[in-house]
Amino acid sequence: MSTTNKPLIFTVLAECKVCKARVSKMILPHKEVDTPVFMPVGTQGTLKGMLPEQLEKLGLQIMLANTYHLGTKPGPDILKKAGGLHKFMNWNGALLTDSGGFQMVSLLKLAEITEEGVKFQSLNQHKSEVMLTPEHSIEIQNAIGADIIMQTTRWLDRCLGAHSKPETQSIFPIVQGTLYEELRIISVNDHTSRDVHGFAIVVEKAKMISGKWYTYVLTFFQKNKPRYLMGVGFAVDLVVCCALGVDMFDCVFPTRTARFGCALTMTGQLNLKKDFNPIDANCTCSTCQNYTRAYLHGIVTVYPVACHLLTEHNLAFQLRLMKNIRDSIHENRFPEFVADFMLNLHPDRNYPTWIKDSLAAVNINLL
Numbered sequence: 001m002s003t004t005n006k007p008l009i010f011t012v013l014a015e016c017k018v019c020k021a022r023v024s025k026m027i028l029p030h031k032e033v034d035t036p037v038f039m040p041v042g043t044q045g046t047l048k049g050m051l052p053e054q055l056e057k058l059g060l061q062i063m064l065a066n067t068y069h070l071g072t073k074p075g076p077d078i079l080k081k082a083g084g085l086h087k088f089m090n091w092n093g094a095l096l097t098d099s100g101g102f103q104m105v106s107l108l109k110l111a112e113i114t115e116e117g118v119k120f121q122s123l124n125q126h127k128s129e130v131m132l133t134p135e136h137s138i139e140i141q142n143a144i145g146a147d148i149i150m151q152t153t154r155w156l157d158r159c160l161g162a163h164s165k166p167e168t169q170s171i172f173p174i175v176q177g178t179l180y181e182e183l184r185i186i187s188v189n190d191h192t193s194r195d196v197h198g199f200a201i202v203v204e205k206a207k208m209i210s211g212k213w214y215t216y217v218l219t220f221f222q223k224n225k226p227r228y229l230m231g232v233g234f235a236v237d238l239v240v241c242c243a244l245g246v247d248m249f250d251c252v253f254p255t256r257t258a259r260f261g262c263a264l265t266m267t268g269q270l271n272l273k274k275d276f277n278p279i280d281a282n283c284t285c286s287t288c289q290n291y292t293r294a295y296l297h298g299i300v301t302v303y304p305v306a307c308h309l310l311t312e313h314n315l316a317f318q319l320r321l322m323k324n325i326r327d328s329i330h331e332n333r334f335p336e337f338v339a340d341f342m343l344n345l346h347p348d349r350n351y352p353t354w355i356k357d358s359l360a361a362v363n364i365n366l367l
Helices: 052-058 067-072 076-082 085-089 134-144 156-162 181-192 211-218 235-244 253-259 286-290 293-299 304-330 334-345 353-360
Strands: 009-015 022-027 032-035 037-040 062-065 094-097 111-113 118-121 129-132 148-152 170-175 199-202 227-230 248-251 262-265 268-271
Touching: 009 304, 022 304, 032 037, 032 304, 037 062, 037 304, 052 304, 067 134, 076 085, 076 134, 094 134, 134 148, 134 156, 148 156, 156 170, 170 181, 181 199, 235 248, 235 304, 235 334, 235 353, 253 262, 253 304, 262 304, 286 304, 293 304, 304 334
Parallel strands: 037 248, 062 094, 094 148, 148 170, 170 199, 199 227, 227 248
Antiparallel strands: 009 022, 022 032, 111 118, 118 129, 262 268
16 A cells, blocks of 8 residues: 555556566555455456455456446445445455446447437346446546545546545556557657556457557556556466566456356366366465366356356456566566466467467467
8 A cells, every 4th residue: 555645656667577477565455465466356346256355365466446336336326425435345455446337338229428428228137328428437447545546638637637536546648549550659758748657558358459659659658657557367478568668458248258157277268078177276265175067067047156166267367477477577587477478378379370470479489
C-alpha cells in the first residue's frame, strides 16, 4: 500500500539485456503489484467461482471490474455508501476498472452513440435507458474507488476535468487507432502530452500486430510509466508481449474457459479425460493437489464446484507463468525461458509466423 500522496509509483527493477522485457514494482493505494502482471476479470465485483480470501491466498495482487455493469447494478450511490468496491466486495488487493467504452462495441445493438455520450438499453430487469458520458463514467469509477481507471482518447480531457479523486486513482488513457500505424501514433502523442501515470493499448489479439510495429509504438511511451495491453490472456501472447515490453495484461480467458471445462497447462488447453492424474503434476494449487482429472471430468459444466476447482487451477497457472517470467528476467535468462516455452508448446518447431516475427523484432530468434 502506498504511503505517499502519489496514487501510483512505478519503479523498473530489472531489464532483459536482449529484448524489451522488464520487471517493475507498481505501488498503488491498496497494494504493491509486481509486473509483468496478469489481471483476471471480476466483471461485477466478483471473480466467478472464487472468494476474495482464496484469491489472496493464491497471491493475486490486482483484478478488474467493469464500470458499465457496476454503474447499472448496484449503481454508484450504493457503492459510495459502502465506501467503494474494495469494502463492498471485501477485497484488499488493487483494482482496475475499464471505462465502459467496450460496451459501445459489445452492446452496439443496444447503444446510441452521440457527441454527448453513449445511450444504452440497460441489461437489468427494468430495461431502462442508461446515458454514459465521460463525466458519468468518471463518477462511477470514483464511486468504485479502483486504483487505476481507464479512458479513451475522445473522452480523456473531459474525464481528467471531472476526476474528483486524483490523489488516490490514476487515469490510464487508451491508445486507439486499430491497425493503422499513423492513427496509433496520433493517439500515442495525444496521450503522452497529458499528465497521466500510465498508458493502455487495445487490440483484439496480440497476433494481429507485428512485433516490429508494436515495439515502435511502445517506444513513444515514457519508460518510467506502466504499459497495459488490454484483453490479452493466452499464455503464448503473454510471453511474446512481455518480450515486447508490456507490463500489464487482462482477459476473461482463464476464468471463462474454466467454466467451459478446460484447464490450462504449459502445452495448451487440456480437455479433461477419465484418468486419475491431476491436471498438472507440477502445479501446487489445491485442485491439482487433491482432485483427479476423472473426478473433474464427471462434474465439469454440471456442478458449480467444478467451476471453482478449474478456475482456481487456471488462475494459479497464469500467476505462476507471470512469476516465472519475472524470475527469468531478474536472472538474465528470459530469452532462454522464451525458447523453452515455445519449444514445449511447439515440439515440432513449426512456430507460427507471427510468433517468430514478433520475437525477432526484439532480437529473440527461435531455433
